[in-house]
Every structure is written in C-alpha cells, then in structure tokens.
Amino acid sequence: MSKSNSDFSVVGKRIPKLDAAQKAMGRAEYIQDIKLPGMLYGRILYSKYAHANIVKIDTSKAVALSGVHAVLTGEDVPEKMKMGFIKDNPPIKKGKVCSFRDEVAAVAAISPEIAKKALDLIEIEYEEQIGIFDPEKAMEKDSPLVHGHLKSNVLKMPWDIHYGDVEKAEKESAFVVEDRFTTQWVTHCCLGTSGAIALFDANDNLTIHTNTQIPSLAQKDFLESLKAMGLENKRVRVIKPIIGGGFGSKLDTYAYEHIAILLAHKCRKPVKIAFDRVEEFKATSTRQPTIIYIKQGCDKNGKLTFRDMRMVLDNGAHTSWGATTPSVMLMPISSLYRVENVKYVAKCVYTNNTYSQAMRGYGNPQATFAIESSMDMLAEKAGIDRIEIRRINRNQSGDETPQGLKITTCGLEECIDAVEKELKFDGKNEKGVGTGIASLIHVGGGARIYGSDGCGAILKMDDYGKVDVFTGGTDMGQGLDNIIAQIVAEELGLLAEDINVVHSDTDICPWDVGAHASRSTFVAGNAALGAAKKVKQKIQKFASKLFDVPAEKIEFKDKLVFVPGDQEKSMPLGKLLRKAHFSPGGTMLMAEYFYDPDNQNMGKELKGNMSMTYSFGAHGAKVKVDEETGKVEVLEYVAAHDVGRAINPLLLEGQVYGGVVMGLGYALTEEVTVKDGEIMNANFRDYKLFTAKDAVKIKAPIIETDDKDGPFGAKGIGEPGCVPTAPAIANAIYDAVGVRIKDLPITPEKVLVALKKKND
Amino acid sequence: MATNISFILNGDEISYEVKDHWTLSHLLREEMGLIGTKEGCGNGECGACTVIVDKLAVNSCLYLAIEVEGKIVETIEGLASTSGALHPIQQSFVKNGGIQCGFCSPGMIMSSKALLDKNPDANHEEIKHALAGNICRCTGYVQILESVEAVKNMGGQNE
Numbered sequence: 001m002s003k004s005n006s007d008f009s010v011v012g013k014r015i016p017k018l019d020a021a022q023k024a025m026g027r028a029e030y031i032q033d034i035k036l037p038g039m040l041y042g043r044i045l046y047s048k049y050a051h052a053n054i055v056k057i058d059t060s061k062a063v064a065l066s067g068v069h070a071v072l073t074g075e076d077v078p079e080k081m082k083m084g085f086i087k088d089n090p091p092i093k094k095g096k097v098c099s100f101r102d103e104v105a106a107v108a109a110i111s112p113e114i115a116k117k118a119l120d121l122i123e124i125e126y127e128e129q130i131g132i133f134d135p136e137k138a139m140e141k142d143s144p145l146v147h148g149h150l151k152s153n154v155l156k157m158p159w160d161i162h163y164g165d166v167e168k169a170e171k172e173s174a175f176v177v178e179d180r181f182t183t184q185w186v187t188h189c190c191l192g193t194s195g196a197i198a199l200f201d202a203n204d205n206l207t208i209h210t211n212t213q214i215p216s217l218a219q220k221d222f223l224e225s226l227k228a229m230g231l232e233n234k235r236v237r238v239i240k241p242i243i244g245g246g247f248g249s250k251l252d253t254y255a256y257e258h259i260a261i262l263l264a265h266k267c268r269k270p271v272k273i274a275f276d277r278v279e280e281f282k283a284t285s286t287r288q289p290t291i292i293y294i295k296q297g298c299d300k301n302g303k304l305t306f307r308d309m310r311m312v313l314d315n316g317a318h319t320s321w322g323a324t325t326p327s328v329m330l331m332p333i334s335s336l337y338r339v340e341n342v343k344y345v346a347k348c349v350y351t352n353n354t355y356s357q358a359m360r361g362y363g364n365p366q367a368t369f370a371i372e373s374s375m376d377m378l379a380e381k382a383g384i385d386r387i388e389i390r391r392i393n394r395n396q397s398g399d400e401t402p403q404g405l406k407i408t409t410c411g412l413e414e415c416i417d418a419v420e421k422e423l424k425f426d427g428k429n430e431k432g433v434g435t436g437i438a439s440l441i442h443v444g445g446g447a448r449i450y451g452s453d454g455c456g457a458i459l460k461m462d463d464y465g466k467v468d469v470f471t472g473g474t475d476m477g478q479g480l481d482n483i484i485a486q487i488v489a490e491e492l493g494l495l496a497e498d499i500n501v502v503h504s505d506t507d508i509c510p511w512d513v514g515a516h517a518s519r520s521t522f523v524a525g526n527a528a529l530g531a532a533k534k535v536k537q538k539i540q541k542f543a544s545k546l547f548d549v550p551a552e553k554i555e556f557k558d559k560l561v562f563v564p565g566d567q568e569k570s571m572p573l574g575k576l577l578r579k580a581h582f583s584p585g586g587t588m589l590m591a592e593y594f595y596d597p598d599n600q601n602m603g604k605e606l607k608g609n610m611s612m613t614y615s616f617g618a619h620g621a622k623v624k625v626d627e628e629t630g631k632v633e634v635l636e637y638v639a640a641h642d643v644g645r646a647i648n649p650l651l652l653e654g655q656v657y658g659g660v661v662m663g664l665g666y667a668l669t670e671e672v673t674v675k676d677g678e679i680m681n682a683n684f685r686d687y688k689l690f691t692a693k694d695a696v697k698i699k700a701p702i703i704e705t706d707d708k709d710g711p712f713g714a715k716g717i718g719e720p721g722c723v724p725t726a727p728a729i730a731n732a733i734y735d736a737v738g739v740r741i742k743d744l745p746i747t748p749e750k751v752l753v754a755l756k757k758k759n760d
Numbered sequence: 761m762a763t764n765i766s767f768i769l770n771g772d773e774i775s776y777e778v779k780d781h782w783t784l785s786h787l788l789r790e791e792m793g794l795i796g797t798k799e800g801c802g803n804g805e806c807g808a809c810t811v812i813v814d815k816l817a818v819n820s821c822l823y824l825a826i827e828v829e830g831k832i833v834e835t836i837e838g839l840a841s842t843s844g845a846l847h848p849i850q851q852s853f854v855k856n857g858g859i860q861c862g863f864c865s866p867g868m869i870m871s872s873k874a875l876l877d878k879n880p881d882a883n884h885e886e887i888k889h890a891l892a893g894n895i896c897r898c899t900g901y902v903q904i905l906e907s908v909e910a911v912k913n914m915g916g917q918n919e
Contacts, residue, residue, distance in 0.1 A: 016854045023862030024850040024869060026796015026836035033795040189897050191800045191808055191863035244798075244863030245897050277801040477861025477898050654857045654903055661900030684805035684895060692891035695901040 050677030163402035164341030173297030192244015195274035281682035285357030322356025325363030372727030411642025419620035434736025444715030445612030447517035454596030456510025465574030472512025473524030493556030518716030530593030630748030644715035659721015770838025807894030858907035860898035
C-alpha cells in the first residue's frame with residue numbers, strides 16, 4: 001500500500017533551504033568572491049567578425065605591457081585540445097573564425113584592468129568571409145560552408161525516425177492540421193556569471209574552481225586537455241563554489257575554463273577568468289532555436305491517429321549539447337498523449353551564429369510549443385472541446401509509447417482536472433480575456449544519454465549522531481542539498497539539520513553524470529537512500545547484539561535506536577555510535593552506494609525506455625489581450641504537476657514557480673536578438689526578463705502518484721515547470737482574441753499584426 | 761586621484777582613502793572584502809549590488825565611492841544582530857523559500873529593507889514596485905513577494 005505524507009517525519013515537510021541563512025547573510029562564496037594568493041586575472045578577446053580568416057595577429061604590445069604575465073593565441077593551443085561532444089571547437093581559434101563568439105586571444109595579468117588594456121593592444125588583421133545565418137538557407141546545396149573541410153553544413157545526426165505507418169494513418173484520419181512554428185534564441189541569465197580559477201601544483205596536477213553542473217564529466221574534459229598539453233597521468237580536482245544559477249548552462253565545459261588552464265600552466269600561478277554581463281550574454285550558449293513543421297490528425301472521435309514533425313535546428317558555428325536536443329524532443333513528439341504513428345526528422349545545421357547548449361527542458365519546450373498549439377487547432381477543426389481532446393488522448397499508467405517509454409505512474413488526468421477546476425474553459429470570459437491549457441511529459445527518473453546514468457553517495461556517521469553525506473550530485477540553488485538531507489534523515493530517524501550534504505569537490509565526492517534531465521532528486525536521492533539503508537543495517541547489526549534482539553526489530557526515530565514496546569532497549573543514536581567506535585575492536589559506521597537506474601540507452605532504432613519514470617503536468621493560463629496595443633497580461637496561472645511525491649513542497653513549489661516565470665519569458669518577452677551573427681541586446685535592459693513588477697499569480701497543485709522507483713516515491717521536477725508554458729499562453733491568446741501566434745516570443749507587435757490581419 | 765572619505769558603514773565609523781573612479785561596490789567588495797554585496801551586471805540593471813545609502817536603496821555598482829562621504833551606508837553584512845540573529849526580513853526570506861541560488865538575495869533583501877523602513881505597511885503593488893529593479897532568475901518572484909508580505913508588519917526593525 002502506498003504511504004501517505006503523515007507516515008513521514010521529515011519527507012514531505014516544508015524545510016527551508018539548508019544554506020539559505022548563509023546566503024541571506026551574504027556569506028555564500030560564489031566564484032566572483034574567491035581570491036587565491038598570487039592570483040592573476042585572465043581575459044578573452046573575441047572575433048570582430050562572424051566569419052573571417054585571421055591573416056595576422058600581433059601581440060607584441062600586449063606582451064610588453066607592464067603587469068601582463070601571458071598572452072595566448074590559437075598558435076599556443078595544443079592541436080588536440082578541443083571542446084564539445086564531437087570535439088570540433090578549440091578554446092582559441094587559429095587561422096579562421098566562424099562566429100563573433102570565437103575566441104582569438106587571451107591574456108593573464110595582475111589586475112582585471114591591465115588584462116583588459118592588454119586585449120586592446122592586440123592587433124589582428126582579418127579577411128572577412130561571407131557568413132551564413134539562416135539555417136534553412138545553410139542547408140541548400142550552394143550555401144557557403146561554415147567549416148570548409150566539411151562537405152555540408154548539416155551535421156551528421158541520426159534523427160530520422162518512423163514508428164508505425166504515418167502515411168496510412170494520415171489517409172484514414174478524419175481531421176488533419178498542419179503548420180509551421182518557430183522558437184527563438186533565449187539564454188539562461190544566471191545572476192551569477194560564469195567563471196573559473198585554475199591552478200597547478202608543483203607536480204602539474206590541476207585544481208579548478210568552476211561553476212559546473214557536471215563535475216565528473218568536466219573532470220574528464222580537463223584531463224583530456226591536460227593530456228593534449230602533454231601532461232599525462234595527472235590529477236584533476238574540480239571544486240564547485242556556490243553556484244549562482246544553472247538551468248543547464250553549466251552542462252558542458254567552455255573555452256574560458258580551458259583557457260584558464262592554459263594560462264595557469266604557462267604562468268605557474270592561479271588564473272581567474274570571470275565573465276562580465278556582456279560576455280555572459282555573448283559568450284555563453286543559448287537554448288536551441290528551432291523551425292518546426294508539424295502535421296497531426298485524429299479520427300472522428302478525437303483520438304490521435306498520427307504525428308509527423310520535421311525540425312531545423314540552428315546549431316551555430318560549433319557543436320555543444322544543443323545539437324542533441326532532438327533526442328529529448330523525441331519524447332514529447334512520440335509520447336505526449338497516446339499516438340501510435342509518429343514520424344520525426346530533425347536536422348542540425350551549422351551557421352555563423354552563436355552555438356547552443358542545454359537549457360531547462362532540453363528541447364522539450366520547443367517541441368511542446370508546436371505540439372500543444374497544434375492540439376488546440378486540431379480540436380477546433382474536429383469540433384471537440386480542447387480539454388476533452390486531451391482527456392481522450394491522455395497517457396495512462398501501463399502504456400508503452402511508440403518510442404518504448406514505459407509509463408509507470410501517470411497523473412496527467414489529475415493534472416488536467418486540477419487546471420480545469422481553477423480556470424474557466426467554456427469560452428465565456430469577458431471580451432479580450434481567454435484561457436489556454438497545455439500538457440507535458442518529461443523524464444522523471446533519470447535519463448540515460450551517457451554510458452552511465454548513475455550517481456554515487458558516501459555516508460559517514462560521526463560520534464554524535466550527525467551525518468556527512470558526500471554526493472556526486474550538484475546543488476545550484478534548486479535544493480538538492482535539502483532533498484538528500486531529508487531523505488537520509490527520514491531513513492535514519494534524524495532531523496534534516498543533522499545531515500551535512502557535501503557536493504562540492506571531486507576529490508571527496510563520488511561520480512555523477514550531472515545535474516541535468518531533472519534527475520537529481522531521483523538518482524542522487526536514490527543513491528543517498530541506498531547508502532543510508534546500508535549504514536542503517538550496520539547500526540541494526542551492532543544494536544542487535546547490544547539489545548539481544550533480531551536486527552529487523554530495531555527501529556530509528558527521534559534520534560533514538562530502539563526496540564518498539566521495550567523501553568529498556570532504547571539508546572540515543574549518538575551514544576550507540578560512540579559505543580561502536582570506542583569498544584574493543586571498534587568500528588566507524590560508513591557506507592557507500594552507487595545507484596545507476598535500470599533505464600535504457602536508445603539504440604540505433606532510437607527506441608528505448610530512457611527514464612525509469614516520467615513526470616506529467618498540465619498548465620492553464622488566463623490572459624487578457626489589449627487589442628489596442630497587443631499587450632498580453634497574464635491574469636492567472638495554474639501549473640499542476642505529477643511529482644510522484646513532494647520531498648519538500650516549499651522547494652518544489654519554488655521550482656515550479658521559477659520554471660513557469662522562465663516559461664512566461666520564453667512565451668512573451670525574451671529573445672536574444674541576433675543580426676548577421678551578432679548579438680544586439682547583451683544587457684538586461686534590452687533582453688527582457690520578467691521582473692517583480694510583472695509577477696504573476698501562480699497556483700501550483702501538487703499531484704502525488706507515489707512512484708515505485710523514486711526515493712519515497714518522488715520524480716524529478718527541475719525542468720517541467722517551463723515546458724508547457726508557451727503553448728498554454730498561445731492557446732489562451734487564441735481563446736481571447738482569435739489570433740494564433742506561431743512564432744515565439746509573442747510580442748505585442750506580433751499580436752497587433754495578427755489582429756490587424758484578422759480584422760482586415 | 762585619491763580622496764579620504766569618512767562615512768558610517770553598518771554602524772561603524774569608517775575613514776578610507778578611495779580612488780575617485782571607484783564605485784561603491786568596488787570599495788565594498790574588492791577593497792574591504794564585504795562580498796555579501798553581489799555584482800550581477802555592473803550596469804545598474806540587475807540590483808544584485810543594492811545597498812542602502814541614507815535610507816535609499818541604490819545600485820552600488822553605479823554609485824561612486826567618494827559620494828558616500830558623510831553618509832550612512834548599510835550592507836547585507838550589517839543586518840543580522842551582533843549576537844548573530846538574522847534580521848526579520850532575512851528570516852522571512854529563509855523561511856518562505858525566497859532564496860534559491862542566493863545571488864540576488866542580498867540585493868533583494870536590502871531593497872525590501874529600504875522599503876519597509878520607510879513604509880512598514882507597504883501594499884502588494886508597492887512591494888512589487890520596490891523590488892522591480894532586482895532581477896531573480898530562480899524563484900519567479902512568488903516566494904520573494906511572499907517573504908516580504910510575511911514580514912512587512914514587523915517593519916524593517918530589528919527585534
């Protein structure tokens with residue numbers, strides 16, 4: 001029988017974030033705050049052109065400047081030092097630049113001011129080349145090539161998928177809709193900008209303090225860089241400071257980290273590179289922009305018959321994980337609602353634009369925007385209520401989708417119900433006001449996209465009943481520290497404050513694939529739970545001798561180890577640990593556990609159960625459209641999520657609220673504007689984030705489905721909050737004023753143009 | 761050029777030789793080691809560097825250090841009591857989930873304090889207005905606004 005929240009002492013409680021007091025006092029140290037003795041300041045010079053040959057670089061004046069310790073150009077970068085998962089991107093470019101973001105030189109100096117001055121003294125002669133900025137044009141046969149040594153701008157990627165028989169299903173459909181949607185470049189806007197400090201010890205082992213969501217994979221990247229530098233068999237220690245926001249931005253290693261390593265090695269001193277805000281906008285990666293063609297149909301009863309999607313993704317000039325987002329887009333395309341026949345073709349195309357990376361949702365927001373906008377269009381064409389068509393086609397427990405996703409727990413129907421309860425969907429709102437709904441599916445139990453989807457945990461009990469947990473997982477503000485503390489405390493009958501979660505250092509924390517795919521609660525949580533169970537067994541074994549009862553009779557609660565019903569057989573945990581430690585043949589109680597979920601890599605056929613479980617949700621929006629100005633105001637918002645179990649509802653709601661507002665920015669205001677490859681709005685005045693003034697009333701109903709594989713039943717919730725926001729808004733705008741905007745963001749200008757077109 | 765200035769910082773009298781081009785955030789962070797004041801843009805757009813000068817919330821990244829001559833400056837480091845107890849606004853942010861990554865938090869808390877010191881009964885619109893210059897990417901502002909609402913009747917005063 002599934003447990004209810006009242007069965008738990010710590011799980012399910014609204015425990016404030018464990019490091020919040022430190023942060024509230026201004027004591028948390030971010031990369032910006034760290035200074036090491038003898039530290040130098042590095043800075044990077046970027047290209048002046050989107051596409052050009054480098055004819056000549058003269059660094060002599062910069063080298064001669066007092067206070068400058070090193071100047072690097074592409075010539076100083078070892079041939080094999082390259083970034084990205086297809087290793088197409090050296091940290092400093094040699095001979096040629098392919099985007100404004102391309103690094104052409106770097107310096108290290110005794111102050112940031114001198115480093116900046118040194119960059120101004122570097123003279124570069126370029127020979128400009130024709131750039132290509134439109135991915136669809138870049139696919140044409142006679143297009144200029146971004147990388148001359150390749151035959152085409154189209155990346156070799158496997159996304160050409162056909163499940164079932166789409167052609168046949170289309171012929172048999174009663175209703176079919178077809179359209180084109182586009183999504184824009186947006187960027188993470190972490191409040192704490194990027195930065196790293198690299199230093200070498202006397203034996204050429206590297207320590208790097210860096211903002212990363214992938215400490216273990218970053219360690220591997222840096223080891224490869226050291227190898228390329230001729231430093232074999234060295235150690236790399238990655239230390240994470242407190243991270244000022246992640247959202248996927250830190251899922252790869254970047255030029256600034258590898259350049260800091262090169263500079264630190266050359267100078268034999270610690271070198272720090274910290275981005276300013278302009279650099280953060282221009283030289284970090286965006287969410288992948290897309291052009292989406294969608295066609296889907298249903299039978300006369302509204303049951304989906306097929307879904308056929310084609311996408312063109314602007315890869316930019318180099319390849320980071322953004323190019324692999326189609327693998328996650330495939331999930332909603334094949335599996336949001338029951339649809340048997342699915343086709344999906346995606347092309348990633350090199351252009352001379354900035355390159356994309358992971359960003360919260362990893363392709364899902366783009367795909368869901370098209371799918372859920374199209375669902376409303378199909379419902380209208382078929383004359384079926386928009387809520388009803390979603391109910392008819394909803395995913396259900398026990399389903400296996402065409403992609404092979406095995407749906408275990410599924411609260412989609414309850415989420416749709418929760419949205420319908422809060423908002424009116426009868427079309428009877430006042431003039432200019434409308435409601436919209438959109439659903440989501442996302443991985444909720446890890447996501448196997450790498451050789452291992454695992455995470456390790458080491459658990460150490462002290463002599464006083466306190467616990468240190470060393471996790472591979474990463475907290476970047478989302479609250480993994482609490483989740484792990486609450487899980488371990490629940491298992492050992494302690495309080496969350498008794499648990500110290502260490503997640504900052506590869507020298508002491510075990511391996512983890514990274515804080516991505518909303519996997520940390522599930523995977524890092526299960527790892528910590530596994531270790532807690534192991535240590536619990538050890539304690540039970542010791543106590544069973546002490547109390548002379550079978551181990552399984554021993555329970556843990558309120559910091560006591562006891563045998564229920566026998567008051568004599570009870571001891572504070574701390575006292576018991578001291579007894580274990582200080583008795584003859586003493587022992588310290590520790591445990592390790594590595595949890596690797598039993599999910600599957602997608603094989604060559606691009607099928608497989610990529611996650612142990614899936615998160616579902618439905619969002620509803622009520623908007624008011626000003627028909628004079630085109631401005632959209634969000635009056636009410638409901639974000640209902642099936643989360644398995646809320647380990648901490650306070651933090652969970654924070655994830656949902658934050659996701660929703662990020663999604664609202666995606667829907668309505670945010671866009672990195674790019675003109676011929678150049679970013680034109682690299683500041684917060686022109687890149688329009690929501691502010692407190694725009695804050696929206698959000699309700700976040702939590703649906704608990706108690707997933708059998710999740711720690712205490714929990715699924716992931718990091719990303720889902722921003723996934724269906726844009727289509728919920730677009731659908732509400734259509735309901736309000738009868739115009740369908742297919743290109744994000746939905747600015748007042750676009751709404752006005754559409755209204756004018758409709759009224760003409 | 762350097763100038764000697766005197767001002768009150770978190771209750772202490774300070775005399776400091778500052779270069780004329782230094783910003784207040786530079787003085788606090790880089791010279792005095794008060795890292796609680798964060799810098800998120802250096803351009804007066806994000807509010808992470810907010811401190812209070814003579815009861816007004818200002819972006820310390822745009823405020824020249826020499827201009828604090830004779831003024832009273834409050835930073836996040838001065839909010840907790842000498843015994844270490846958090847200020848009620850800090851407590852409320854902690855308790856109500858107003859802090860995730862925490863980078864915006866010191867500025868957000870200082871803007872809230874400047875508001876509540878002046879207007880302990882601020883209504884929801886006034887709170888939103890007072891925090892409009894402080895960007896947060898994590899919370900969607902919901903729990904931040906709840907944090908300020910929850911503490912407003914206790915004013916900006918230490919207990």
